[in-house]
Amino acid sequence: xxPLAITLGDPAGIxxxxxxxxxxxxxxxxxxxxxxxxxxxxxxxxxxxxxxxLAAIDDALDAIARGECSALVTAPIHKQxxxxxxxxxxxxxxxxAARAGLARYAHDYAMYFDSPSLRTVLLSVHVxxxxxxTTIDADAIAALARLTTRDYAKxxxxxPRIAVAGINxxxxxxxxxxxxxxxxxxxxALAQRDGLSVTGPHPPDTVFLGATRGRYDVVMAMYHDxxxxxxxxxxxxxxxxxxxxxxxxxxxxxxxTAFDIAGKGIADAAPMAYAIRWAAEHAERFAR
Numbered sequence: 144x145x146p147l148a149i150t151l152g153d154p155a156g157i158x159x160x161x162x163x164x165x166x167x168x169x170x171x172x173x174x175x176x177x178x179x180x181x182x183x184x185x186x187x188x189x190x191x192x193x194x195x196x197l198a199a200i201d202d203a204l205d206a207i208a209r210g211e212c213s214a215l216v217t218a219p220i221h222k223q224x225x226x227x228x229x230x231x232x233x234x235x236x237x238x239x240a241a242r243a244g245l246a247r248y249a250h251d252y253a254m255y256f257d258s259p260s261l262r263t264v265l266l267s268v269h270v271x272x273x274x275x276x277t278t279i280d281a282d283a284i285a286a287l288a289r290l291t292t293r294d295y296a297k298x299x300x301x302x303p304r305i306a307v308a309g310i311n312x313x314x315x316x317x318x319x320x321x322x323x324x325x326x327x328x329x330x331x332a333l334a335q336r337d338g339l340s341v342t343g344p345h346p347p348d349t350v351f352l353g354a355t356r357g358r359y360d361v362v363m364a365m366y367h368d369x370x371x372x373x374x375x376x377x378x379x380x381x382x383x384x385x386x387x388x389x390x391x392x393x394x395x396x397x398x399x400t401a402f403d404i405a406g407k408g409i410a411d412a413a414p415m416a417y418a419i420r421w422a423a424e425h426a427e428r429f430a431r
Contacts, residue, residue, distance in 0.1 A: 144172060147422055148203035148212035151177035154192050155185050156400025157410035158218025164412035171423045174212055176203040185406030188221060193228030196220040200235075204242055207391050214392035214426035215239075216419055219400045233269050235395060236386050245388050250286040252388030255294070256370065256397065257421070258378035260355050262303075263362045263370040264291045264387070275366035276310060279323060284330025284363070288341045291361055294387045297429045303360035307331050307343030308350050310365050327365070371397075380413040383421050392429040394422040 152158030154177070166173065177199025179192075197220075206212045222233055232238045236254050245251035248268065255264040266287055267275040288305055295303040307330070311321035318325075327344040334341040343363070345353070351373040354362050364370030374382050375397060384395040396414040404410055 144423065144427060145211070145213040146172040146174045147214050147216050147419065147426065148206050149173050149175050149216045149419070150196070150199040150203050150218060151175060152199075152218030153196050153221040153224055153400050154179045154183050155187050155189070155224075156219055156221060156402055156405050158220075158400065160405070160408065160410050161396070161412040161415040162218055164410075165416035165419055168412075168416060169419055171419055173216075173419070174203075174206060176200075176206075177218075183406065186402040188223050188227070188402075190224065190227035190229075193221070193224035193226070193230070197225055197228055197230060197238075200238065200242075204239075213430060214394065214422045216422045217393065217395040218415065219396065219398065221400045221402075235393075236268065236384075239386050239389060239393060243389050247286075249283040250290070252386060253287055253290055255291065255361075255385045255387045256374045256382050257298075257385055258374060258382035260377050260381075261351060261362070261374055262354070262360060263351075263364050263374055264305075265367055265370050266363060266365050268367050270367075272366060272368075276323065279310070279326050279365060281326050281329035281333060284327060285333035285337065287363060288330075288334035288339050289337060290387050291363070292339050294385075294429075295361060297431070298425050300428070302340060304358075305334075305339070305341045305361045305363055306345050306350050306354060306359035307341060307363045308347040308365055308369060309344035310347070312348070313346050380411070381417050382414075383418045392422060392426050394418050394425075 240252040254268050292302050310323045324344045331341050331343045382397045384397050386393045396418050
């Protein structure tokens with residue numbers, strides 16, 4: 144197996160610590176990107192550390208492009224720090240998509256979360272809730288179903304059963320509690336027309352429970368927190384953030400830089416260890 148490329152994230156955060164701790168308990172070939180030589184000012188938001196984090200990503204992607212590394216595992220970056228360093232995107236997902244020439248969220252790339260108990264993909268990510276709801280689009284739902292099906296099959300060797308969540312209580316109750324589900328239903332119909340295993344809209348308060356009991360493989364959430372609240376509640380230490388659509392496998396922990404505890408040696412490395420193991424397990428199959 145080729146080494147995994149691991150970026151250490153923002154030097155002022157817990158990324159370097161949790162990577163070091165995780166690797167001490169794992170037997171996985173890796174290459175690290177983003178080490179700093181000078182004493183670190185933990186918990187400080189700075190352009191300098193933003194540049195270190197961005198350069199590490201670029202170096203890791205170059206190693207993957209040269210065939211020296213298989214998959215990418217990323218430790219957390221700080222959104223303000225990379226903005227100070229000149230980044231025009233809010234985070235890893237958008238940055239990696241831009242580097243790969245992927246322009247349209249849901250159509251070309253998307254944020255997907257994988258855990259032993261629940262898998263979910265997000266129709267929208269870092270936008271205000273009001274905007275996320277008003278911009279729900281049937282074509283985007285169908286496109287995201289196609290993208291999810293393609294990359295899920297790369298990971299697991301079979302097409303997923305996708306359950307699309309509604310937006311309103313009881314998925315609108317036939318229009319009594321809102322009519323946005325009509326758009327969701329159109330998107331589901333478009334996906335079914337393509338031969339995909341997609342159903343919905345399902346009541347959002349029970350669809351995730353159905354997925355944990357094996358009824359569905361992936362839940363398509365209509366907005367960021369609708370999908371992330373159940374994932375983080377059920378599987379915070381055993382969930383990975385995966386960017387669908389990339390030409391390589393990318394996995395990340397599902398937490399941030401934790402500046403409040405950085406440098407204290409108390410950060411929990413379990414999520415990072417899980418992300419590294421998960422990437423190592425799936426990297427070769429994904430690349431076929």
